[in-house]
Amino acid sequence: MKTIRNSFSILLLVLIATFLQADQNLLAPNFPVIMKEFNITEKELGYITSAFVFISAFMTVIWGMLADFKTRKLLLLIGIMVGEIPCLLTAFVSNFWELFFMRMLTGIGIGSIIPIGYSLIADFFYGEERGKGYAYIETAFGFGTLMGMIMAGLILDWRLPFIIAAVPNLILAPIFYIITKEPKRGQSEEELEKILQEKEIQFSFNLEAFKKSLLTKTNQIIFFQGILGTVPWGIITTWFISYFIYVRGMNKDTATFVLLFIGLAAVFGSFIGGFLGDHFEKKIEGGRTYVAGWGVLVGMFASAGLLLYPFPAELTVIHYIGMFIYAILFIQFVSYAGPNVRAIISQVNLPEDRGTVFGIFNIMDNIGRAIGPLIGGLLIYYLDKQYNKEISYIITMLFGIAFWLPCGLLWFYIKKIYVKDRNIIKQILKERASSIK
DSSP: OOOHHHHHHHHHHHHHHHHHHHHTTSSGGGHHHHHHHHTOOHHHHHHHHHHHHHHHHHHHHHHHHHHTTSOHHHHHHHHHHHHHHHHHHGGGOOSHHHHHHHHHHHHHHHTTHHHHHHHHHHHHSOGGGHHHHHHHHHHHHHHHHHHHHHHHHHOSSTTHHHHHHHHHHHHHHHHHHHHOOOOOTTTTOTTTHHHHHHOOOOOOOOHHHHHHHHHOHHHHHHHHHHHHHHHHHHHHHHHHHHHHHHTSOOOHHHHHHHHHHHHHHHHHHHHHHHHHHHHHHHHSTTHHHHHHHHHHHHHHHHHHHHHHSOOOSSOOHHHHHHHHHHHHHTGGGGGTHHHHHHHHHHHSSOGGGHHHHHHHHHHHHHHHHHHHHHHHHHHHHHHHHHSOHHHHHHHHHHHHHTTHHHHHHHHHHHHHHHHHHHHHHHHHHHHHHHHHO
16 A cells, blocks of 8 residues: 555654664663662562563553554554653663653553554555565664664663653654554455445454454464564573673673674564565465574574674674674574564454454563563572573573574464465455445
């Protein structure tokens, strides 16, 4: 559904997603500083990070249910304001509990972007092009992660990045609301497109239809693989910089640049993975699942190699170049699943159920992200008592990425059920179009 207005709306949505994601990554690079200032340990920071992820994930279901029958651009405006104001106020906290409270409030609003944004993308792009649409927003999340890490890692004052991340969205969100024309739900479905040009279908939350969506096998397995697949991200994004500080002896700036290369590879993988998914989906029925599955498995082994390589504390230019090439060639694969997961969900669920299902998926997807920091913090804390800081970080990081093995293997089972569930939805939409004529 390409128009200049829609293209600009998608651009604004991508920018909003970028800054929202930046906010979620402002604490981790400054854990050592925050621990010293507030006199806390990795355990308490694990609690904050996990609680933040849990509440933002829980709120995605609420936002998703509303997105299935309310005006989505208005909901997104409200959600951003609810999240970004406490993000701004985080810069002024004076103790652990104030920090904890502001992060929880931020999580309530940030939970809006996933179900609302993904629902809008589904109506802006035709089914066979949705991998591309989700690649844009997944790439935005990747750039946001990098932006947050860079700001937090390189700006001396750990509070200032919260202001820098919050202010742009307080401007962009109202512009998005004014500019965007709310797309009709289902307008990019070939079976409904012509009907919706003449008539409008009124959607409302249907509990029975929602229950059926939860019984869809593709949804169930994707929910489960999402839990497994995000535990490593929860551990890596939270403890990666500390890992290279304590295990390799790097300073914070050097460790931040190492993470920057990984982030660039992840962004590149999210973008390429969406386009590859579209390509293979046209060539082979269910081709997206091969892209996702092999990507996760190759990326897992590549990540282990990077963690175990004995980098010196002071990196040379050769080290930086080699690390960058390695990340772009191999680590990028682990991000291939992201855009293709979203494209598959949009194709095996009815238009009026997508916001809710995306919300539930985000809860499942973020269980791993929430558990990861908690598991990581506890493992580091207790292993450090038995061994030392270096051993505790190595074991924790390798334990985390091992979750990608069952996650990758599940994609080859999803291949068997995805095509069947997708065709069921297509048939329902054809019958719906026939009954309206």
